[in-house]
Amino acid sequence: MPEPIFSVSGLRGIVGKNLSPEIIRQVITVFIGFLGKGRYVIGRDTRPSGREMDFIVSSTLQELGCEVIELGICPTPTVVHFVRNExxxxxxxxxxASHNPLAWNGxxxxxxxxxxxxxxxVAQLQKELRGFKPGVSVVHNQKGGIGCFIENEAVARHITAIRKNGLFAGVNCSGLRVGVDAxxxxxxxxxxELxxxxxxxxxxxxxxxxxLQTEFPRGPEPTPSNLTQLSxxxxxEKLDLGFAFDPDGDRFSCVDEQGKALGEEATICLAGLYILPRLRGDVVVxxxxxxxxxxxxxxxxxxxxxxxxxxxxxxxKLLETGAALGGEGNGGVILPAINLTRDGLVAAATVLGLLSAGKRSLAELRQELPDYYLIKEVVPVPGFDINRLVEQAGVIFSGEVEIDQSDGVRFSGEGWWVHIRQSNTEPVIRLVAESSSRQAAEEIVSKVRAIIKGVN
Structure with a gap:
């Protein structure tokens, strides 16, 4: 069994296998050694292992002399918003474990x-973990925990902060009926509630x-193939639209009134259509x-x-540039004016804002979005040789090719691009390709997949 994955996306592993109580305690201990004692907030999603992990995290924090504020089951962006504003x-x-299968947690x-x-x-914590000696705390001579307190209003405060922000002033969706798939x-x-x-x-x-006790009722990511029931x-029910989230609420996508899923790549584009006319600034993705x-x-x-x-x-990069909006193609929207994390509630609010005037439906807005064909694939290999892949670029692609090796390798040309990288959350290779046509995107994916398997 491989080690749990600890990256900028956090710690993730399979509970009872490579994610043990001891590893959880070690991570929390070095985390407190890094930030220091104080008040810490805990929130969780609905995975069956969450309650036990919550107990381990809370008790470790208290043993290290920290005060604990329990938010219970609540979205990830709500926890981040609470820390920033409380x-x-x-x-x-x-x-x-966000979008990972139910057996995972983190x-x-x-x-x-x-x-x-x-x-x-994260690198500093990883260094501390490598030198961690079991049974030895990095925080010594504590008198025990200060206490644990329950906070029930974090979600309400988060929604109020969105509702009262000037970007959403005047948004009134009275009369709209919205399917919500969480x-x-x-x-x-x-x-x-939003x-x-x-x-x-x-x-x-x-x-x-x-x-949950068995499995998620659909695939955890809010991708079109997982949203058939919402559609x-x-x-x-002749609804005006549908909203879909991932298990911890930081990813969002939507379904129009015709039951067509727009896909998670449309989320940041819809947010741009709403935010950029009201808050001029650059975008980071x-x-x-x-x-x-x-x-x-x-x-x-x-x-x-x-x-x-x-x-x-x-x-x-958002903080460095002062950009107005950020996000990722997985359905994540980051609006620094409200939250410094992907926030499914903010993403949903931007769609409601677009529809509030009542002049256009979501299907009509969908027609305004640029039309590209994007393919995402997972290649079940633990790694790949970037240099050999780059050497093969002349064989794979014709014409002028731009190569970016800042994160795995990204090849781009006239009207297309493909990105190959090691996943931050699973022991797999992620392959994303985009072109103006389905056939061209599929050909790129087929060629790259063959090369990846051939250089391993």
């Missing part, structure tokens, strides 16, 4: 600035937030995000900056 909070821990570590750890901060995850209640906050009526499906609900966002940004005369994959990398 005075006197030293940091936070989110117990989730920890996302929140910095006191209200963001996840940057790469060099995959029985952390957004089960929050997603419906819809109500803007005056619309939520029609829930897969919004049972009790800890059926929208059509059968990762290397695997559709070039459609570049077309959207060009309409408003702003630039797009690209980073390595990993939310923390996007957030860092």
């Amino acid at each position: 005075g006197g909070v030293r940091g936070g821990v989110v117990i989730t 920890l996302k570590l929140v910095h006191p600035e209200g963001r996840f750890l940057f790469a060099e901060e 995959v029985n995850g952390a957004m089960s209640q929050a997603g419906c 819809v109500r906050a803007f005056g619309a009526e939520p029609v829930p499906i897969f919004c049972e937030p009790e800890p 059926q609900l929208v059509r059968q 990762n290397l695997s995000t559709s070039r459609a966002i570049e077309d959207i940004a060009a309409r408003f005369g702003v630039r797009v900056h690209r980073t390595k994959v990993g939310e923390a990398n996007v957030v860092r």
Whole structure:
């Protein structure tokens, strides 16, 4: 069994196999050694292992002399928002494996600035973990924990912050009926409450937030292939649109009134259509995000900056550039004016904002989005030889090819690009390709897949 994965996306592993109580305690101990004692916030999604992990995290924090604020089951972005806006909070821990299968779980570590750890901060924790001696704490001579407190209003505060932000002033969706699919995850209640906050009526499906016992009711990622039940609900109930989230609520996608899933790549584009006319500024996305966002940004005369994959990398560039909007092609939207993390509630609010005037339906808005064909594939190999892949570029592609090796390798040419990299969350290779036609994208993927398997 390989070691659990610890990267800028946090710690992830399979509970009972490579994610043990001892590893959890070690990570929390070095985390507190890094940030220091204080008040720490804990939130979790609905995975069956979450309750036990919550107990381990909470008890470890208290043993190290920290005060614990329990948010219970709540979206990941709500935990980050709470840390950023609640005075006197030293940091936070989110117990989730995001879009990974139910058997997985993990920890996302929140910095006191209200963001996840940057790469060099993670590297420092990794160094401390390598030198960790079992049974020896990095925080000595503590008198025990200060206490544990329950906070029930974090989601309400988060939604209020969105609703009262000037970007959403005047948004009124009275009369709209919205399907809400939270995959029985952390957004089960929050997603419906956000819809109500803007005056619309939520029609829930897969919004049972009790800890799961068997499996998610659909695939955990809000991709079109996983949203067939939501699409059926929208059509059968004649709803105006449908919202879909991943298990911890940081990824979002939607379904139009015809029951057509727009896909997670459309999420950042829709957010751009709403935010950029109201808050002029650049956009930050990762290397695997559709070039459609570049077309959207060009309409408003702003630039797009690209980073390595990993939310923390996007957030860092947002802070460096002062950009107005950030996100990723996985359905993540980051609006620094409200939150320094991918926020499914913010993403949903931007769609409600687009529809609030009542002049265009989501299907009509879909027609305004640039039309590209994007393919995402997972290649089940543990790694690949970048240099040999680059050497093969002349054989794979014709014409002038631009090569970016800042994160795996990304090849791009006239009207197409393909990105190949090691996953931050699973022991696989992720391959993303985009072109103006399906046939061209499929040909690129086929060629690269063959090369990857051939150089391993």
